[in-house]
Amino acid sequence: MTPARSRRPGAPTRTERGIPEATVARLPVYLRALTALSDSGIATASSEDLATAAGVNSAKLRKDLSYLGSYGTRGVGYDVEYLRYQIAREIGVTQDWAVVIVGIGNLGHALANYSGFGTRGFRIVALLDADPSLVGERIGEMVVRDFAELEEIVASDRVSIGVITTPAGPAQEVCDRLVAAGVTSILNFAPVVLSVPDGVDIRKVDLSIELQILAYHEQRKSGEAALPEVPELPATMNGLTDLPSVGGGVGA
């Protein structure tokens, strides 16, 4: 019989068949690469080929795939279709997930018009907005509906994923409504930190943050000699009201 294994120090703590978070974040990239190879009529690919297509190093790719099982063939590589199916199954996109989008402004419109979600395992079942002048507008096949209908829609369409594209102000309130209605995964575009109860997953997309990270590295490239002098902290910390205005604004 199998002896009760004591955890080796350094081994990642992971529940049965749990996959490291860093790996989970790369699986969709592999899935996309496999789909591209498949569309090019390629039936088999080595870890090196796949790693190149996915923009990662091949050892990392092999280790990532090894968490799913042994789906390759030594000396040969991976069967593209088979591996694609296995990854899709592991991620959970062999069937479609129902999604609602809340806040049909600039960004909400763009998402609603985007055809890429359908081919990647998601089905947008409702576009919701609180603005009465938007309700009833047609976008592609869909019609904008009133945010008040949220609970009904979530319940009848088994919606588990919500996307927030409202301004920052109402975002927490919208988030709470989504959670109360039964949504357990949220993708947030509003520039604000949302708090959710345990059991609800939240991810954020923040374009200003991405640009600011680029700006940081850009600044170092262009030579730090160009940096302004560090103003020293005065003896008293008061009287600092007239510093130059700086980026980092809050709000919609």
Add this chain to the structure above:
Amino acid sequence: MTPARSRRPGAPTRTERGIPEATVARLPVYLRALTALSDSGIATASSEDLATAAGVNSAKLRKDLSYLGSYGTRGVGYDVEYLRYQIAREIGVTQDWAVVIVGIGNLGHALANYSGFGTRGFRIVALLDADPSLVGERIGEMVVRDFAELEEIVASDRVSIGVITTPAGPAQEVCDRLVAAGVTSILNFAPVVLSVPDGVDIRKVDLSIELQILAYHEQRKSGEAALPEVPELPATMNGLTDLPSVGGGVGA
């Protein structure tokens, strides 16, 4: 005098005043939290307060800030305005960075209409598209210009950041053009892995990947008993052409 320090084992390798990547990614969040506190009229905040506002743990926040210098006061906390300025300076958003957006479709329109960049250290100097029927269209204060004008614009406006919102197909080509024109930081929305030479930074935003990560966790929440059986690999790997179609599509 300062003795030449030999690297302690375990200490992160970092060039003079270099900041760990994970910290750099959080500084914009702190900046936003500080701006919010400042707008609420709060002049001083403890690491605990700030950490709550930024959605991180306070030890992490203190360690992150310690890479910038000692800007707090023991027993008191941090001066909100002063710290905000220091972080903005470190990120490099005390002045605006010029940005071009390439591909003015659904997403490009949304970004062009977004007012949030201006208040966070960025100035959109041009909207570019290859489609002649779009060139000349007015969006807010700006007019869509021909992609062919790229080089001229980059040179005359000292543009160092480019945003790609074209379909996946032309994205690499557009990327190469941007780099050749002198752009050294790129934010990519197209679902494709771009390759760039050393010295050019690239970040990607991929909504389908975000949703798929949520789907993975969602699947585990709803009980794995619901998972389809794992199909076994047949003795030969051929003849696998009729697997169910799965999410992960490629293309625009």
Add this chain to the structure above:
DNA sequence: CCGATTTTGTTCTCACGTTCACAAGCTCCT
């Protein structure tokens, strides 16, 4: 049938990131 060749799956080691815990330093009150 066997050895050469290819490529996976995994182990080992090092680097990076997070969190705890506490001494050092500042303010305020008596």
Add this chain to the structure above:
DNA sequence: AGGAGCTTGTGAACGTGAGAACAAAATCGG
């Protein structure tokens, strides 16, 4: 002036992630 009470800055421990390296397994040619 001196001690009580906070809060920062950081050393040290721990956990996670990345990559090099290699043994194991499969194919293929002779």
